Amino acid sequence: MANYLVMIYNNEAAWADADPSVAAEVSQQHVAFAQKHGHALRGGARLGGSATATAIRHTGEGTTSLTDGTFAETKEVLAGYYVIEARDLDEALAIARDVPARFGGVEVRPIIPD
Amino acid sequence: MLAATVRVTRDLDLAEDCVQDAYARALVNWPESGIPARPGAWLTTVARRRALEQQRRRATLARKLPLLITDDDPSLPELDDSSVGFPDDRLRLIFTCCHPALSSDAQLALTLRLVCGLTTVEVARAFLVKEATMQARITRAKRKIAEAGIPYRVPGPDELLERVGVVLDALHLLYSSGYTAVSGTQLIRSDLAARALDLATMVQALLPDIAEVKGLLALLLLTEARRPARVSADGELILMEDQDRSLWDHHAIQRGQELVREALTLPPRGRTGRYVLMASIAAVHSEAPAWEETDWRQLVGLYDLLLERWPTPVVALNRAVALAFVDGPAAALETLDHVAGDPALAAYPYAAATRADLLRRLGRTAEALDAYRAAQRLTNNVAEVDFLQRRIDALEASQSRSTSR
Incomplete structure (x- = not known):
């Protein structure tokens, strides 16, 4: 068994423009997802918007610089994540297909064990 | 052999090392003990035994190896000769190499390297890239298989249809690259074509009820x-x-025609797949006793269906060729000019050659000569360049005859 990080990328502008009923609907979809795949879920959360992000860049020589915003400026930003446990990538992908991501999609990455 | 060893190691690099090791031992042992009755089985057994030793050692070191995981019983398999090289292992290996989580370039490169046994140099040549580039691509893909946990198994029935498509595409590309070598003086790399045919036969034997699998074979x-x-x-x-x-080869034709007929009875019936359609087209050609007796009308109909499923300029080009025999070269030239602007066709020598042929049949000799020369500039295959030159020579000869008259 291995753990996988499922990152939910959404188009923030589309999300902001959507009708409030959509938010309720998506929230319901997450509940349904958690019920269906609860046995595989090891964690997960919704994140604040990209406007709340702060990037810390290591500039070398032991110094860092703080900038406002995410690392990459893209239309789709990381909106939330799940950590799931699966036998292999195929099983992880089968679960990740059910993750609600109405305004974008998800990216699946293996979590490398210590 | 590699496939059988991977089954033990779940690790491609380790399996490759063990196979090489087995060959090295054969070089030492065989001159003394004589060549065993079944050299392939001997090598596989040694490679797998070596893999088991290596695995036990790694387990005791508790090194966290990125393993290829399967749903098999984790207990170690028997080392009996009867299961050596069981085709299922190769099929699993193909599905691992062609996993959709790998880039399509990596899928084909891995299939050529690990399933077809080409060297990295040969794979690099087939892709027209530097050896170091290909080495890096293959290493990256192997690392992804191990770290992301791409399984070493044939997918379940719900995924199989979706997943087998990539495998068929890889085999088709492998065959095509053998059928007309991209460059060089030899028209056909028969070794690549033969490997593709072997693998397609194997996939068909293991997955006998999938229309597209029959279609490709x-x-x-x-x-x-x-x-x-x-x-x-x-x-x-x-x-x-x-x-x-x-x-x-009329035996092969008969078998091919049988497979097409069988494929057409399998689902999805309403929506015939790409390979079944392409095989149907090849079957129509194979049925004609002579070029003049080809059923062109049926071919145009099949190309129409293929265009719906697979709207590529190359299919449109082939449809135009068939159309020339139904509605005449003028009509074909008109449809060809519709698709000629496509950038994919601009560098495709067959497009220019087909245009040249239609112009020749319409008596537009000067334009035909220009088009033949354009086609010649676009191919790197010596046999094809020569072929086009013969067409140019014949056309120039007929031109000078008509002007001297």
Whole structure:
């Protein structure tokens, strides 16, 4: 068994423009997802918007610089994540297909064990 | 052998090392003990035993190896010869190499390297990239298989249809790259074509009820059947139009036609797949006793269906060729000019050659000559360049005859 990080990328502008009923609907979809795949879920959360992000860049020589915003400026930003446990990538992908991501999609990455 | 060893190691690099190690031991042992009755089985057994030793050692070191995981019983398999090289292992390996989580370039490169046994140098040549580039690509793909946990198994029935498509595409590309070598002086790399045909036969034997699997095997058989007639004794390309059909492999044709008929009875019936359609087209050609007796109307109909499923400029080009025999070269030229602007066709020598042929049949000699020369500039295959030169020579000869008259 291995753990996988499922990152939910959404188009923030589309999300902001959507009708409030959509938010309720998506929230319901997450509940349904958690019920269906609860046995595989090891964690997960919704994140604040990209406007709340702060990037810390290591500039070398032991110094860092703080900038406002995410690392990459893209239309789709990381909106939330799940950590799931699966036998292999195929099983992880089968679960990740059910993750609600109405305004974008998800990216699946293996979590490398210590 | 590699496939059987991977089954033990779940790790491609380790399996490759063990196989190489087995060969090295054979070099030492065989001169003394004599060559065993079944050398392949001997090598596989040694490679797998070596893999088991290595695995136990790694387990005691508790090194966290990125393993290829399967749903098999984790207890170690028996080392009996009967299961050596069981085709299932190769099929698993193909599905691992062609996993959709790998880039399509990596899928094909891995299939060529690990399933077909080409060296990295050969794979690099097939892709026209530097060896170091290909080495890096293959290493990256292997690392992804291990770290992301791409399983070493044939997918379950719900995924199989979706997943087998990539495998068929890889085999088709493998065959095509063998059928017309991209460059060089040899028209056909028969070793690549033969490997593709072997693997397609194997996939069909293991997955007998999938229409597209039958379709691909039929397509390869029907294409391969024409091979003896495709190149002259001097290595010159002979178009299907001019081929001696008695040289065709009629046994392969019969088998191909059977497979097409079987495929057409399998689901999805309403929506015939790409390979079944392409095989049907090849079957129509194979049924005609002579080029003039080809059922062109049926071919145009099949190309129409294929265009719906697979709207590529190359299919449109082939449809135009068939259309020329139904509605005449003028109509075909018109449809060809519709698709000619496509950038994919601009560098495709067959597009220019087809145009040249239609212009020649319409008596537009000067334009035909220009188009033949354009086609010549676009191909790197010596046999094809020579073929086009013969067309140019013949056309120039007829031109000078008509002007001197």
